[in-house]
Amino acid sequence: MEEENITLGHSDEMFYVKVGKRRVTRLLYKIEDNVMYLTSIYTLKKFRGKGLASKIVEYAINYALEKGIRVLKVSCSYVKYWLEKHQEYVKKFYKVIYE
Numbered sequence: 001m002e003e004e005n006i007t008l009g010h011s012d013e014m015f016y017v018k019v020g021k022r023r024v025t026r027l028l029y030k031i032e033d034n035v036m037y038l039t040s041i042y043t044l045k046k047f048r049g050k051g052l053a054s055k056i057v058e059y060a061i062n063y064a065l066e067k068g069i070r071v072l073k074v075s076c077s078y079v080k081y082w083l084e085k086h087q088e089y090v091k092k093f094y095k096v097i098y099e
Contacts (some may be wrong), residue, residue, distance in 0.1 A: 006052075008059045015060045017043075017052045025052040027060055027076070035071040036064045038079045055080045061089050070094035 007018040017025040025043040029036060038060065043053050057079055064072065072093055074080050080098050082091050090096050 006055070008056060009035055010060075010063065015056050015063070017056050019047065019057075025056050027053075027056050027079070029060060031067075031069065034069055035073055036060075036069045037073045040076050042080050043051050053078055054082060058086075058089075065092055072096045075099040 005020050009016055009018065013028060013030065015027040015029060016023045024047040025041070027041045028039045030039070031037070039059075041053055041056070061072075061083075070093055072095075073084075074083065074096065075098075083096060
């Protein structure tokens with residue numbers, strides 16, 4: 001997997017990582033009343049263990065911060081794990097709620 005073939009992006013319901021033209025990781029989310037809900041993440045088996053899930057969570061968190069979102073509601077266990085390892089991001093939000 002070549003680094004230059006990786007693209008991060010988002011739609012109205014998901015953040016995603018593409019390798020080449022193939023979407024290989026997706027993180028489902030929604031935004032309501034200035035709260036971002038991060039609900040589930042999935043990476044195709046062939047692409048697991050390469051740091052793609054971590055990249056897309058960081059991308060999503062930075063997106064929330066850029067949009068001025070102050071509250072995260074996290075029901076995805078991987079996102080919870082990632083935030084516990086990256087407390088510097090948690091401190092930037094008014095509140096992070098683990099569901």
